[in-house]
Amino acid sequence: MGKAQKKTGKGRLDKYYKLAKEQGYRARSAFKLIQLNKKYSFLESARCTIDLCAAPGGWLQVASKYMPPNSVIVGVDLVSIKPIPRVVTFAADITTTHCRNLIRGELKDWKADVVLHDGAPNVGTAWIQDAYSQSELVLMSLKLAVEFLIKGGTFVTKVFRSVDYNNLIWVFNQLFGKVEATKPPSSRNVSAEIFVVCRDFLAPKHIDPKFLDPRHVFKDVSSLAPEDKGTSANHVQANVFHPEKKRRHRDGYADGDYTLFKSAPAANFVLSSDPIGVLGSVNKITFTTDEEKEWLGLDITTGEIRLNCDDLKVLGKGDFKTLLKWRLALRDELGLDLKTQNTEDLIESVEVAEVIDEEQQISDELERLNAESAARAKRERRRANEIKSRTIQRMQLQMTAPLDIGMNQEDSSLGLGQDDVFDLGRAEEGLRPTQQVAFMRDDDGDIIIDSDDQDNEAYEEGEEDDEDENVLELEEEREKKMATLEAEMDGLYDAYQDRLRERDAKYKVKESRRKNAEREEWHGIGSRDIDQDLEESDEEGGWEKMQQVKSNDETSSVYSTDDSEEEDVQSKRKRRKLQDPPRIAKRQRLISKLDPPKTSVAARVWFAQDVFTGVNGLDDMENLEDEDEENFDDVEISSTENDFELIPQDDDGDTAMWNVEDENEDEIKLARINKLGLITPEAVTIAQQLVNHQKTKTQLINDGFNRYSLNSKEGLPAWFLDEEAKFYKPNLPITKEAVIALRAKQRALDARPIKKVAEAKARKKFKAAQQLDKAMKKAEGVNSTADISEREKAQQIEKLMRRGLSAGKKAKKDIKVVVAKGAHKGLKGRPKGVKGRYTMVDSRMKKEVRAKKRKEKAARKRSH
Numbered sequence: 001m002g003k004a005q006k007k008t009g010k011g012r013l014d015k016y017y018k019l020a021k022e023q024g025y026r027a028r029s030a031f032k033l034i035q036l037n038k039k040y041s042f043l044e045s046a047r048c049t050i051d052l053c054a055a056p057g058g059w060l061q062v063a064s065k066y067m068p069p070n071s072v073i074v075g076v077d078l079v080s081i082k083p084i085p086r087v088v089t090f091a092a093d094i095t096t097t098h099c100r101n102l103i104r105g106e107l108k109d110w111k112a113d114v115v116l117h118d119g120a121p122n123v124g125t126a127w128i129q130d131a132y133s134q135s136e137l138v139l140m141s142l143k144l145a146v147e148f149l150i151k152g153g154t155f156v157t158k159v160f161r162s163v164d165y166n167n168l169i170w171v172f173n174q175l176f177g178k179v180e181a182t183k184p185p186s187s188r189n190v191s192a193e194i195f196v197v198c199r200d201f202l203a204p205k206h207i208d209p210k211f212l213d214p215r216h217v218f219k220d221v222s223s224l225a226p227e228d229k230g231t232s233a234n235h236v237q238a239n240v241f242h243p244e245k246k247r248r249h250r251d252g253y254a255d256g257d258y259t260l261f262k263s264a265p266a267a268n269f270v271l272s273s274d275p276i277g278v279l280g281s282v283n284k285i286t287f288t289t290d291e292e293k294e295w296l297g298l299d300i301t302t303g304e305i306r307l308n309c310d311d312l313k314v315l316g317k318g319d320f321k322t323l324l325k326w327r328l329a330l331r332d333e334l335g336l337d338l339k340t341q342n343t344e345d346l347i348e349s350v351e352v353a354e355v356i357d358e359e360q361q362i363s364d365e366l367e368r369l370n371a372e373s374a375a376r377a378k379r380e381r382r383r384a385n386e387i388k389s390r391t392i393q394r395m396q397l398q399m400t401a402p403l404d405i406g407m408n409q410e411d412s413s414l415g416l417g418q419d420d421v422f423d424l425g426r427a428e429e430g431l432r433p434t435q436q437v438a439f440m441r442d443d444d445g446d447i448i449i450d451s452d453d454q455d456n457e458a459y460e461e462g463e464e465d466d467e468d469e470n471v472l473e474l475e476e477e478r479e480k481k482m483a484t485l486e487a488e489m490d491g492l493y494d495a496y497q498d499r500l501r502e503r504d505a506k507y508k509v510k511e512s513r514r515k516n517a518e519r520e521e522w523h524g525i526g527s528r529d530i531d532q533d534l535e536e537s538d539e540e541g542g543w544e545k546m547q548q549v550k551s552n553d554e555t556s557s558v559y560s561t562d563d564s565e566e567e568d569v570q571s572k573r574k575r576r577k578l579q580d581p582p583r584i585a586k587r588q589r590l591i592s593k594l595d596p597p598k599t600s601v602a603a604r605v606w607f608a609q610d611v612f613t614g615v616n617g618l619d620d621m622e623n624l625e626d627e628d629e630e631n632f633d634d635v636e637i638s639s640t641e642n643d644f645e646l647i648p649q650d651d652d653g654d655t656a657m658w659n660v661e662d663e664n665e666d667e668i669k670l671a672r673i674n675k676l677g678l679i680t681p682e683a684v685t686i687a688q689q690l691v692n693h694q695k696t697k698t699q700l701i702n703d704g705f706n707r708y709s710l711n712s713k714e715g716l717p718a719w720f721l722d723e724e725a726k727f728y729k730p731n732l733p734i735t736k737e738a739v740i741a742l743r744a745k746q747r748a749l750d751a752r753p754i755k756k757v758a759e760a761k762a763r764k765k766f767k768a769a770q771q772l773d774k775a776m777k778k779a780e781g782v783n784s785t786a787d788i789s790e791r792e793k794a795q796q797i798e799k800l801m802r803r804g805l806s807a808g809k810k811a812k813k814d815i816k817v818v819v820a821k822g823a824h825k826g827l828k829g830r831p832k833g834v835k836g837r838y839t840m841v842d843s844r845m846k847k848e849v850r851a852k853k854r855k856e857k858a859a860r861k862r863s864h
């Protein structure tokens with residue numbers, strides 16, 4: 001790190017970077033050594049340490065802090081290292097004999113207890129080259145280590161996980177008793193670096209120079225000369241330098257491929273038996289060969305497919321499936337799918353064998369038409385069945401009244417008993433012989449009873465005709481196959497996502513950010529908003545009227561003018577609760593001093609159902625999700641803060657269910673807002689509009705009923721819901737003022753002094769007050785002295801008070817500070833245009849002076 005590094009982006013945000021700044025370390029890497037030393041404790045007992053590649057000196061600072069006083073510390077780097085107390089530094093290349101001589105000159109005949117190496121060539125330009133010279137550098141540092149280390153000494157080095165890694169470890173194992181590779185927490189996960197701690201140096205009398213020769217240690221197995229393997233004596237040596245006959249790439253980059261961006265030819269994807277593997281490991285699919293280019297020209301290779309192949313990292317579930325389907329279609333086209341090919345061949349050969357005359361053609365055509373219509377009828381029947389079962393579900397959840405599907409509960413003419421009113425299976429059976437009713441969906445998607453004769457004929461034909469049955473079976477089989485394929489693709493997509501997640505170290509951060517952001521997003525009205533408004537609203541308007549209507553008319557809904565809509569929302573909530581019992585369990589315990597819930601008749605009837613009995617028992621459920629635990633903690637805190645009483649759950653089923661999750665979510669939101677304030681421009685916009693009376697609460701509530709608030713997700717495919725969750729969000733308007741206000745808030749936060757400065761200021765103030773106190777006491781003493789004149793008294797008191805008031809305010813010396821950068825960098829003598837007293841400072845100086853003072857103070861304390 002000879003060059004000044006640009007400290008932007010992740011570097012600045014990094015926790016260790018900040019810690020290093022705070023604690024006066026020159027580099028965040030200092031924490032790597034601190035953590036390594038914490039694990040292996042090699043510095044405390046060391047009397048002499050050599051740090052190879054030590055600039056800017058973070059490790060040296062750590063060594064000087066943790067090693068006993070009066071120990072010897074030597075640091076070497078290509079670039080010069082600014083002075084550090086107790087440390088001797090040189091600027092030299094560790095691969096040269098000059099460097100070796102310099103160290104020898106400094107140590108004389110001393111031996112080092114620890115040799116450190118954190119060398120890194122200029123990473124970032126050519127990775128292949130970097131990785132190799134890094135390994136080379138490690139070997140060079142090892143060479144110096146074996147020369148200067150004492151028997152039993154420790155060598156700590158940074159190694160990059162590359163193809164040379166295993167060879168290096170093998171060499172270390174030959175020279176040290178214990179070799180361990182570890183990655184300290186401060187080493188970034190995205191970095192390929194790892195630290196190897198080699199302890200208990202064996203100090204052999206003679207070390208084969210090949211152990212320390214990169215040409216031998218990193219020689220590739222394939223390039224191994226046959227004579228090396230020949231004799232049994234040589235055989236050992238061959239193993240020495242090539243511990244693994246076959247290199248595996250589990251741990252590092254593949255041979256010769258150190259790029260993160262990878263592409264694969266389309267043939268790999270199409271012909272591979274593991275297409276998901278291909279998709280998960282590359283960024284792009286290319287069409288380079290003639291055959292692949294031909295595939296591009298096919299109809300099935302649409303523009304969308306080409307785009308998808310161009311950047312696999314942006315694929316959503318739908319794109320992913322499209323790509324896999326394209327692969328299947330292409331394989332079909334190429335005749336690669338053996339099973340399909342066989343079936344097709346069979347059909348083809350049958351067709352060829354047939355003698356086709358005109359009559360035959362007509363009968364074939366008729367057959368085909370019959371088969372088609374039978375298949376259509378079957379499809380419709382299946383669809384009707386699906387609708388039927390869905391309707392039954394809806395009815396069981398009281399989302400749909402029997403009348404919604406055109407049935408009259410009391411109509412005995414249908415031949416149905418009162419008890420069987422929800423048994424549509426039987427209803428349909430009962431209807432079929434007389435009226436031949438089929439359940440169909442009309443244009444609006446509602447269920448209708450269809451008694452069209454033609455359809456019924458088809459229905460019956462479908463039942464009777466054997467040949468048609470065959471076609472139906474085929475059709476069914478095809479659909480089953482499609483369903484299996486879909487399921488398979490869903491599975492593959494999940495696997496693909498997992499792979500991407502593994503590769504993307506930032507995924508978790510992104511996810512947690514997204515969750516945080518979602519917390520403050522406002523998508524509509526929750527019950528909490530409404531309850532709060534019921535209590536707080538001081539406006540006249542629609543909302544109050546609705547409230548009145550609600551209390552007067554028990555049959556009306558809670559806040560919707562449409563009963564069915566209200567029930568729909570309620571039942572969705574209930575279902576969510578049932579699917580997520582632990583959540584309920586946690587929240588049930590949080591019932592607080594809220595007013596008894598105001599339930600509508602519809603809600604009471606709903607909660608009275610059998611399904612909800614025993615919901616309290618859910619309290620005992622374990623295995624709560626992390627997120628919920630977090631929420632729970634938050635809520636607990638906020639409820640104690642608000643002096644809420646945590647009381648056990650009431651046995652009454654209604655009350656239990658009324659403890660809606662929305663309330664707790666709102667509590668969490670509220671607690672968060674109390675803690676952090678409003679953090680999104682949308683929220684600030686709404687808040688400002690409310691404060692400035694640009695919007696009333698009623699308007700706000702009405703705005704909550706938008707197209708996003710009551711979206712039914714029923715029957716939608718999972719991948720669609722995934723995509724929707726990502727992109728289908730209300731776009732709440734934000735104002736310029738809101739953004740300005742947020743920015744100002746952030747600036748104010750940034751401008752706040754850090755804790756240490758604030759503490760120092762407070763200390764100064766306290767000391768000044770103490771001095772003043774002292775001065776006043778002395779002045780009183782002077783005043784009460786009888787043997788001096790009044791004039792003298794006044795003079796002395798004035799002097800004392802002046803001193804007391806000026807305590808802590810030292811007169812600043814008039815010295816001009818010149819920063820040693822730009823034209824002033826490396827300048828010797830007076831800088832141009834600077835008159836009077838001046839001092840040159842640089843970025844390091846302040847910290848070093850402070851550190852020096854700190855140490856002096858500590859030493860003084862110790863000596864007292």
Ligand SMILES: C[S@@+](CC[C@H](N)C(=O)[O-])C[C@H]1O[C@@H](n2cnc3c(N)ncnc32)[C@H](O)[C@@H]1O
Pocket residue numbers: 001002026027029030052053054055056057058059060076077078079092093094095118119120121137
């Ligand atoms: C990651 S930095 C070391 C940071 C140091 N451990 C600290 O805590 O401040 C790597 C250093 O290796 C040095 N380096 C690279 N090749 C070198 C060589 N051949 N000889 C000496 N130093 C070298 C670079 O100049 C760079 O300062």
